[in-house]
Amino acid sequence: MAKLELLQSINGHKGIVWNVSWHPLGKVFASCGEDKIIKLWSKEGETWTMKTVLVDGHQRTIREIAWSPCGNFLASASFDGTTAVWDKKSGQFECNATLEGHENEVKSVAWSPSGQLLATCGRDKSVWVWEVAGEDEYVCEAVLNAHNQDVKKVAWHPSSDILASASYDNAVKMYKEDQLDSDWTCVATLQSHESTVWSLTFDKTGKRLATCSDDRTVKIWQEYSPDNQEGVSVDDKESSWKCVCTLSGYHTRCIYDITWCASTGLIATGCGDDIIRVFKEADDSDPNAPTFDLICTKLNAHSQDVNCVQWNPSGNQELVSCSDNGEIKIWKFFEQ
Amino acid sequence: MTKTADNVNPNVYDTYSEREITSNELNEDIVDEIDRREVFDLIRNINDPEHPLTLEELRVVEEGNIFVDNEKNVVNVYFTPTIPHCSMATLIGLSIRVQLLRALPSRFKVTVEVSEGTHMSEHAVNKQLADKERVAAALENNNLVQIINQCVVNS
Numbered sequence: 001m002a003k004l005e006l007l008q009s010i011n012g013h014k015g016i017v018w019n020v021s022w023h024p025l026g027k028v029f030a031s032c033g034e035d036k037i038i039k040l041w042s043k044e045g046e047t048w049t050m051k052t053v054l055v056d057g058h059q060r061t062i063r064e065i066a067w068s069p070c071g072n073f074l075a076s077a078s079f080d081g082t083t084a085v086w087d088k089k090s091g092q093f094e095c096n097a098t099l100e101g102h103e104n105e106v107k108s109v110a111w112s113p114s115g116q117l118l119a120t121c122g123r124d125k126s127v128w129v130w131e132v133a134g135e136d137e138y139v140c141e142a143v144l145n146a147h148n149q150d151v152k153k154v155a156w157h158p159s160s161d162i163l164a165s166a167s168y169d170n171a172v173k174m175y176k177e178d179q180l181d182s183d184w185t186c187v188a189t190l191q192s193h194e195s196t197v198w199s200l201t202f203d204k205t206g207k208r209l210a211t212c213s214d215d216r217t218v219k220i221w222q223e224y225s226p227d228n229q230e231g232v233s234v235d236d237k238e239s240s241w242k243c244v245c246t247l248s249g250y251h252t253r254c255i256y257d258i259t260w261c262a263s264t265g266l267i268a269t270g271c272g273d274d275i276i277r278v279f280k281e282a283d284d285s286d287p288n289a290p291t292f293d294l295i296c297t298k299l300n301a302h303s304q305d306v307n308c309v310q311w312n313p314s315g316n317q318e319l320v321s322c323s324d325n326g327e328i329k330i331w332k333f334f335e336q
Numbered sequence: 337m338t339k340t341a342d343n344v345n346p347n348v349y350d351t352y353s354e355r356e357i358t359s360n361e362l363n364e365d366i367v368d369e370i371d372r373r374e375v376f377d378l379i380r381n382i383n384d385p386e387h388p389l390t391l392e393e394l395r396v397v398e399e400g401n402i403f404v405d406n407e408k409n410v411v412n413v414y415f416t417p418t419i420p421h422c423s424m425a426t427l428i429g430l431s432i433r434v435q436l437l438r439a440l441p442s443r444f445k446v447t448v449e450v451s452e453g454t455h456m457s458e459h460a461v462n463k464q465l466a467d468k469e470r471v472a473a474a475l476e477n478n479n480l481v482q483i484i485n486q487c488v489v490n491s
Contacts, residue, residue, distance in 0.1 A: 016472065063469075079472075104473075107469070272445070305468070
């Protein structure tokens with residue numbers, strides 16, 4: 001039996017904790033929420049302790065935070081319509097750049113694998129791609145209006161500059177820069193969910209994507225490139241993404257977050273039924289019609305909705321989660 | 337308000353009598369489960385945004401359209417807009433949701449939806465009310481919170 005063992009429960013914030021994000025080395029994580037504060041946590045002996053509080057960066061709820069791949073920058077997306085970039089060049093964390101442009105709430109922020117691009121999305125239905133133009137300087141490369149509703153989440157491919165977004169319009173979209181005219185365009189629309197897509201996560205190869213939705217399902221999507229051996233027809237010169245697996249009947253309420261571990265391949269979900277679940281691909285799984293088994297169900301993981309789950313990037317099987325009631329929890333996954 | 341109300345002459349209905357307090361409820365040794373009547377009492381006196389009437393008097397909320405499962409911590413409220421194109425439906429639903437968020441223990445999962453077949457944009461209104469992120473963002477809007485507080489003031 002596999003299990004999630006609670007390592008520590010932290011009363012982290014006042015009000016909703018919307019997001020927790022591991023530093024790339026996995027020794028620090030950041031948390032944010034309704035109280036407009038970002039907190040940085042690291043381990044002191046065996047205990048996770050709050051080390052830094054970042055205040056006065058935002059006027060409203062901080063919805064999401066993201067570390068740059070180098071670990072030197074932290075970006076924060078807020079309902080106040082701005083994205084702040086924090087760094088500690090001065091020795092202490094400070095907000096040295098504010099990205100403005102979204103009409104209202106910014107819902108998500110993500111750094112590209114090179115750390116040279118930043119994506120944001122929001123309630124105004126748009127996705128923005130920003131380029132790091134110099135020290136504390138960011139320029140808007142593209143405003144992508146492919147969705148026709150609130151955009152909930154952006155995530156970059158693990159190794160290429162391919163961006164994915166999830167929306168209230170039930171769709172997932174992918175974007176790429178055209179090498180000829182350096183225009184960003186939507187290259188794929190992934191349609192299958194029947195309600196809001198709240199989150200998405202690539203696997204380590206970037207050839208698969210997992211999405212979770214208010215329709216209480218998780219879907220696994222597979223990339224088929226124009227020269228694929230499986231004979232999947234691909235229009236255009238772009239890859240096409242097909243839904244190859246739907247995990248339904250496991251979640252009883254809206255699924256708010258999903259995380260795919262790059263080292264173990266395990267998928268964890270955070271759900272409105274207060275449960276954290278872990279799925280594993282079956283050993284005899286067909287790559288073109290994979291099977292995933294539910295291997296762990298942590299009932300009452302939190303006393304309210306689980307808003308975010310993140311595997312520690314160091315691959316040590318730690319998972320961090322957060323909830324509506326101000327809680328942050330750190331878990332260790334064991335498979336026996 | 338300069339804008340003309342959507343439904344200028346709504347039907348007005350009789351209200352329920354006040355709840356009679358039973359001897360069991362006065363007995364401190366007996367645990368009172370939250371029931372539909374208790375949830376109804378929390379929302380019946382919410383004011384309509386357009387009329388000087390309560391949601392009960394307009395029959396927007398009824399005890400029979402409330403479902404409570406204490407074991408599963410679920411409260412579902414179905415409300416009925418006075419007319420199928422009521423532009424206030426989302427605001428009314430939001431007022432009900434806010435009142436229940438404030439008044440019920442946090443263990444409850446509250447769902448507020450339009451009664452099936454009673455509004456033209458039923459699906460869109462329900463989706464909006466179910467999206468907790470959009471509800472949270474709406475509740476950071478001071479003007480909107482003021483309007484909602486005026487609606488729930490007597491509850």
